[in-house]
Amino acid sequence: MNASRSARRRPAAAIPKEHRLARPGPGMAFRLAAVVLALCCVVVRRNHIAIISTPGVEHRRYSMASAIHTCRIGNETVTIPTSAPRFVIIGAMKAGTSSLFRYLLDHPDAVPTLNWSTKNSTEIHFFDLKFPWAARKRFDSDDDFHCHVRKVYAQTQYDYPTLLADATNGTGASSRLFSFDKTPKYITDAGRLPRLLRQVLPWMDRVVVSLRNPVDRAYSQFNFENRRLGSSLADAFHVRVKEEIVFMAHAGLINITSAFPDEAASLPSEDFSGLYWESLPERAREAATFLGHDNKSWDEGKDIPLYKEADLDSEQLSAIALLGVQDYVPGYYFAKVQQEKENGADSSPKFHWNSLDAFQEAAAFTKIRTAYLGRGLYAIQLRQWLEQYPIGNFFVANFDELDRTEGSARNVFVKLLHFLGLREYDVSDALFRKHNAFEYVVPMHNTTRRILQELYRSQNQRLESVLGKEWKCIWECCK
DSSP states (O other): OHHHHHHHHSOGGGSOGGGSOOOOOHHHHHHHHHHHHHHHHHHHHHTTOOOOOBTTBOOOOOOGGGSEEEEEETTEEEEEETTTTSEEEEEOTTTTHHHHHHHHHTSTTBOOOHHHHHHOOOOOOIIIIIOOGGGGGGOSSHHHHHHHHHHHHHHHHSOHHHHHHHHHHOOSSSOSOBOEEEOGGGGGOTTTHHHHHHHHOTTOOOEEEEEOOHHHHHHHHHHHHOGGGGGGHHHHHHHHHHHHHHHHHHHTSEEEOSSSHHHHHTSOSSOOOOOOGGGSOHHHHHHHHHTTOOHHHHHTTOOOOOOOGGGSOHHHHHHHHHHTOTTTSTTTSOOOOOOOOOOSOOOSOOEEEOOOOHHHHHHHHHHOOOSSSGGGOHHHHHHHHTTTSOGGGEEEEEHHHHHHOHHHHHHHHHHHHHHHTOOOOOOOGGGGSOOSOOOOSSOOOHHHHHHHHHHHHHHHHTHHHHHOGGGTTOSGGGO
16 A cells, blocks of 8 residues: 555656556547536536526526525524425416426425415415515615515515525435416416516526417306306406407507498597506505606606616615515506507408507506406517526426316326426326316307407417427417
């Protein structure tokens, strides 16, 4: 042993030439790098961590270093497991999110949310209904406030002690357990929530979405909420469709041509851009008043300047952030929408979408108060989410694949596990039955279906540009 150590200490010149290591050249360096890369891939595969490769997109590996998030509230250090939540299911409503929730909850590493454990409820609604905006004034900085929100969110919505213990005591390459937020309404609050989630959950970089033919989705939701109407359900839905199409026209998203001529005649003839004071949420009115606008300036249709952040002082920006109404502040996002003239006559149901840029379209979307039809404008919603999360960080499921057969649902689930970096396990076929599904009292009227197909046609066609070519004409109303 001593001789060996002595040999290792000798200078290179004292070692016989035939025993010396060759100086690594470029080729050897390349081969060594390839070996190291292969070993890394083996480690990643053994730990069931899936890294989705997308050009220009850097994805986070869930390692022990990222199993814990720490932040400070003044002098207090807050420790939060990044498995609370590991990912978020943002929508869409009546598009299979309850099935995805049940599939994922069956995973041996899943930890149920407190909402499920105590109330048997699958949805959290923290960021849209429970967000503690009122607490902002207690903190000196946004960082302190966001840390407070993380703490409240993790401790009130998740099994915090279990997830924290797993994250701090785990022996693997990542925390083993996970939990997640499933709130289908999140996708519709696209003007505000993507930024908010980025600020409050900086580690969360996986977003799950399930989309359904918007025509069927709307009627499924109406059937679910109004089954008591019995045989008159389809008639009531047709009336509701007419009302919501008028709302969308008032917001400036569409022009009605021949679908509902009576309703179209009652609409403003020059522009649909007016956001009426009475339709503003109370907090939005407060923000508008703070910025010097009142009901008179709105009701008279006066031009309102387009505010940009550079035009507002720090006090105004703080008030807007405190109120959480960035997307409702008059002029903050709004550019005037001009009605386009209809080209030619067409006796079939037809809707003409205004030629809006992305900024104007997002603004108009925030103004519509539709319970059923607005939820199906997926391209508008997802485009805003994609401003905060790259496309490679999204898993987008097609409801048809979840609903077709148990085999197709299993295939979607296996792909989802891979995307989320969760280990595969032996799954029972019984898991893939339909969840939260209700039979229709009566079918939708054919006339209503044709109207909705025309309404959504161009919007569905745009999904290809947002999500990729596999979404080209994916539903019949796109053909």
